[in-house]
Amino acid sequence: MIKVVVSGAAGRMGREVLKAVWQTEDLDLVGAVDIRAEGQDVGPLWGAPEVGVPLQADLEAVLLETRPDVMVDFTSPAAVAGNVKTALRHRVRPVVGTTGMGADELEEIRSLAADLKVGCVIAPNFALGAVLMIRFAAEAARYFPDVEIIELHHDQKLDAPSGTAIKTAEAVLAVRGDYRQGFHGEEEKIPGVRGGRHAGGIRIHSVRLPGLVAHQEVIFGGLGQTLTIRHDSISRDSFMPGVLLAVRRVMHLEGVVYGLENLIFA
Numbered sequence: 001m002i003k004v005v006v007s008g009a010a011g012r013m014g015r016e017v018l019k020a021v022w023q024t025e026d027l028d029l030v031g032a033v034d035i036r037a038e039g040q041d042v043g044p045l046w047g048a049p050e051v052g053v054p055l056q057a058d059l060e061a062v063l064l065e066t067r068p069d070v071m072v073d074f075t076s077p078a079a080v081a082g083n084v085k086t087a088l089r090h091r092v093r094p095v096v097g098t099t100g101m102g103a104d105e106l107e108e109i110r111s112l113a114a115d116l117k118v119g120c121v122i123a124p125n126f127a128l129g130a131v132l133m134i135r136f137a138a139e140a141a142r143y144f145p146d147v148e149i150i151e152l153h154h155d156q157k158l159d160a161p162s163g164t165a166i167k168t169a170e171a172v173l174a175v176r177g178d179y180r181q182g183f184h185g186e187e188e189k190i191p192g193v194r195g196g197r198h199a200g201g202i203r204i205h206s207v208r209l210p211g212l213v214a215h216q217e218v219i220f221g222g223l224g225q226t227l228t229i230r231h232d233s234i235s236r237d238s239f240m241p242g243v244l245l246a247v248r249r250v251m252h253l254e255g256v257v258y259g260l261e262n263l264i265f266a
């Protein structure tokens with residue numbers, strides 16, 4: 001059995017992960033951490049009152065008490081790096097879905113995990129369809145270097161652009177290299193109306209609305225034609241097979257693997 005602690009357990013993703021871990025035979029839900037709803041048992045969060053795992057606020061105390069193999073983190077951009085470093089120092093393998101981490105924080109985590117020889121998976125998107133969307137976008141960029149990304153999410157999302165949009169831009173940039181896209185004499189009559197520019201020059205547009213879950217279009221333009229690659233997560237179930245895959249695979253890793261594609265296609 002793989003012993004799992006879920007961090008961010010009272011959140012939208014945390015509750016899905018609790019349920020998925022609880023319902024998976026080879027996984028043992030040993031602890032749940034969240035800075036809100038402390039003291040409640042987690043079962044009622046998804047309608048299983050018989051589950052007697054309490055929500056606790058102090059990650060380090062939970063790690064010391066439960067000695068898990070894996071910590072799954074779906075918290076916030078402000079909390080994630082600290083949580084991951086705490087887990088690594090306790091030789092607990094992090095599986096991280098939280099987006100919005102800074103590049104310098106990611107580098108620090110890479111070197112800490114490598115030094116300690118502890119496995120860690122960080123994936124901006126755990127949905128198989130989203131991983132394929134990024135792969136197909138990279139393929140399309142070989143022929144269509146002109147591209148813009150529109151990501152659409154629920155209106156409670158803290159970070160913009162999404163981690164998936166940044167990962168997509170990086171995948172496209174790795175293929176198209178140094179390329180100057182578009183007409184540069186344009187003027188924004190409303191600031192920001194042309195979207196934000198990723199460091200590599202790709203424009204990203206972030207839409208936030210109630211009713212949305214997680215969606216993205218990658219639109220390529222060419223001579224007399226466009227190509228749109230679109231992915232929709234219509235429920236958070238879509239992320240669970242990827243999370244469970246990462247929980248199992250991280251047991252056999254050393255250091256950081258960034259991106260689910262490195263587990264699926266490797």
Ligand SMILES: NC(=O)C1=CN([C@@H]2O[C@H](COP(=O)(O)OP(=O)(O)OC[C@H]3O[C@@H](n4cnc5c(N)ncnc54)[C@H](O)[C@@H]3O)[C@@H](O)[C@H]2O)C=CC1
Binds near residue numbers: 012035076077100159
């Ligand atoms: N990689 C992926 O496939 C996916 C990633 N995400 C990312 O996961 C993160 C969480 O998303 P949601 O669940 O929608 O957010 P949410 O706001 O519903 O849940 C976050 C939870 O973390 C808790 N929290 C905040 N700081 C904490 C700390 N220091 N320790 C413990 N708990 C803490 C909050 O109280 C809250 O309950 C976001 O960064 C989002 O972008 C979301 C969906 C899929």
Ligand SMILES: O=C(O)C1=N[C@H](C(=O)O)C[C@H](O)C1
Binds near residue numbers: 125126164
């Ligand atoms: O906040 C979300 O909901 C999601 N966040 C991730 C991201 O920022 O890419 C993954 C998915 O898009 C859902």
